[in-house]
Amino acid sequence: MTRLPGRFPRLSSAGGDLLLNASAVLLAAWQSWGSREVLDPDGVAYLDLGAAWIEGDSSARWNPYWSPLYAWIVAWAEKLFEPGPEGLAPLLHVVGFGIFLAALASFRFLLRRVEPDGGSCAWRCAAYALFLEATLGRISLARTTPDLLLATLLFLAAGLALERRAVRLGAVLGAAYLAKAAALPLAPVFVLSASRRGGFILRSAAAFGLVSGWWIAGLSLTEGKLTFGDAGKLNYAWNVLGVERPYYPPTARLIFDQPAAYEFAEPFAVTYPPHYGPSHWYRGLALWWDAGLQFERLRGSFGKTVGLLLGPHLFLLTGLIGLRPSSRPALLALALAGLALYQPVFVAERYVAPFVALFWLAWLPEDAEKSRLFQVAAVLFLAAVLARVRPEEPAGPSPGVVAQALRDAGVRPGDPVAAVWPDSPYLWARPAKARIVAESRDPQGCFWRIETPRREALLDAFARAGAVWAVAPSPASPSAAPGWRRVRETPYVLLRLDPQ
Known part of the structure; x- marks a missing residue:
């Protein structure tokens, strides 16, 4: 030495x-x-x-x-x-x-x-x-x-x-x-x-x-029982026992099929209930030893x-x-x-x-x-x-930029929104102070390819679930989305839904 x-x-x-x-x-x-x-x-x-x-x-x-x-x-x-x-x-x-x-x-x-x-x-x-x-x-x-x-x-x-x-x-x-x-x-x-x-x-x-x-x-x-929190219990179920963690909560309500759409407006009036309330969605889950x-x-x-x-x-x-x-x-x-x-x-x-x-x-x-x-x-x-050590950038469009564009397009704080997208980039909803109450995940980009009557039926289902607006990815051709508005320079379009 x-x-x-x-x-x-x-x-x-x-x-x-x-x-x-x-x-x-x-x-x-x-x-x-x-x-x-x-x-x-x-x-x-x-x-x-x-x-x-x-x-x-x-x-x-x-x-x-x-x-x-x-x-x-x-x-x-x-x-x-x-x-x-x-x-x-x-x-x-x-x-x-x-x-x-x-x-x-x-x-x-x-x-x-x-x-x-x-x-x-x-x-x-x-x-x-x-x-x-x-x-x-x-x-x-x-x-x-x-x-x-x-x-x-x-x-x-x-x-x-x-x-x-x-x-x-x-x-x-x-x-x-x-x-x-x-x-x-x-x-x-x-x-x-x-x-x-x-x-x-x-x-x-x-x-x-x-x-x-x-x-x-x-x-x-x-919760009606002595508890210190459910984070440990749920992570054990997901990461050790292999309990399925579906994209939507087990108790979310299916409101449309082909494409599947779910409603989850209750019981939380928050930005995105599926991510906010795992303890609620998995209530009654029992662990076991393996x-x-x-x-x-x-x-x-x-x-x-x-x-x-x-x-x-x-x-x-x-x-x-x-x-x-x-x-x-x-x-x-x-x-x-x-x-x-x-x-x-x-x-x-x-x-x-x-x-x-x-x-x-x-x-x-x-x-x-x-x-x-x-x-x-x-x-x-x-x-x-x-x-x-380095900074990071958003994986997609800046949530704040999208939120401001939606606000300029008429979306107001507290408005219930339905969303269609391939990977659920709902992060813009919090800066916009909107609530996502229904969603249809579309990883294959089929939304704009399905027949118009069926797409309109899906939008009606969103409206019955309480949504005031629908947000979706921009179609390849603007003519494929009559009535929809381009959300400024973002890759999304917006539609005001008819109340049901």
């Missing part, structure tokens, strides 16, 4: 901190703003959940599948700033950037409790690379989901666990559960990693209950987890050669608990990203400044992380 003479420049100085933090903030701002047109289905569901709370919609606000904290944040941002159709998605990404700043502060709080005395430049660069790889590389500010919010709270909780702050730890874990229900089974691990004293556990549990107990009580009263299916899932999960733990982290692993890895058993226990949580059900990189960061943070050596190999490895790891 080659040793460096003297001391390697340290990043504990104000200048070094400023450089690392400014670089992280600028990189996040670039990814967030570059992805400002992107909106995903989960983001639509969270906006609807938050709006249900603000507007007092009792039928939609107690949702066992979607957690409320991120929903409240984005919905209040929408209410306060009142963006137009083209401004909603950018606003969500501004909110996401704000959450990133909070995540950076939480991670710095954790670093101050694990960084060796006089931590070296290489150590700090490796730690920041772990943070950026988790938040911008694997979670990504292009997504409008609560995963980054959960990571923020988990980093903060890890620091509080190391500090043994019982009440603060319990409160943060309660907030983490409100961000995503997956944090609930992790809460005891965080508390026990901090202390096993009865008084500490009781104070943490009390703080957890004060922050999140009302949500558990409300869900349980609404050792073979579980083994297959565990095998796949383990392989994916190993890949996520290695990947660009191989540079760090190489840099540890000849060094004594740090001993941070509490941090390692938290990381392993988080990774283990997802093994039986489903491993996605955005789910386990904070735990991968904690895992490698637990192993960063205390004598990093002594090894030129580690310094080179840290730089290469940082470069590999930066190479995968």
Whole structure:
């Protein structure tokens, strides 16, 4: 092992901190703003959940599948700033950037409790690379989901666990559960990693209950049974047991055949009920045990987890050669608990990203400044992380642009809409504040090729389902769509339906 003479420049100085933090903030701002047109289905569901709370919609606000904290944040941002159709998605990404700043502060709080005395430049660069790889590389500010919010709270909780702050730890874990229900089974691990004293556990549990107990009580009263949420149950059914997840909910009403069309206006007055209410659509689903299916899932999960733990982290692993890895058993226990949580059900990189960061943070050596190999490895790891951080663009037309065009064409907030399309790109409906109440999926593009009387019968079925407008892909020839209006420069056409 080659040793460096003297001391390697340290990043504990104000200048070094400023450089690392400014670089992280600028990189996040670039990814967030570059992805400002992107909106995903989960983001639509969270906006609807938050709006249900603000507007007092009792039928939609107690949702066992979607957690409320991120929903409240984005919905209040929408209410306060009142963006137009083209401004909603950018606003969500501004909110996401704000959450990133909070995540950076939480991670710095954790670093101050694990960084060796006089931590070296290489150590700090490796730690920041772990943070950026988790938040911008694997979670990504292009997504409008609560995963980054959960990571923020988990980093903060890890620091509080190391500090043994019982009440603060319990409160943060309660907030983490409100961000995503997956944090609930992790809460005891965080508390026990901090202390096993009865008084500490009781104070943490009390703080957890004060922050999140009302949500558990409300869900349980609404569902008529004790429940902490259905996300785990439904994902186990879909991803392990192979329960069919049809494009439309099992209880959606078939209103037309050949082509098939479904109505789902009730019971949720939201943008797209099939994605909003899986707990409702799968009510009564019972799980069962199948050792073979579980083994297959565990095998796949383990392989994916190993890949996520290695990947660009191989540079760090190489840099540890000849060094004594740090001993941070509490941090390692938290990381392993988080990774283990997802093994039986489903491993996605955005789910386990904070735990991968904690895992490698637990192993960063205390004598990093002594090894030129580690310094080179840290730089290469940082470069590999930066190479995968990039903005994203919408897969199709910008939802905000389509929504504004529909608004200009006469679609008003709250209008019920029926839709025909090959891949259900309904994301424009939320910026337009329209409600999709019926739909016919048309992957083969047959809508404009069926006989006119049958197409008109389908449109009549949409109208009987309560739809005021019909939206469909533009036909190859405008003459094939008499009465339909082209929605500006978008690939859609619009028809006002006759009331039935």
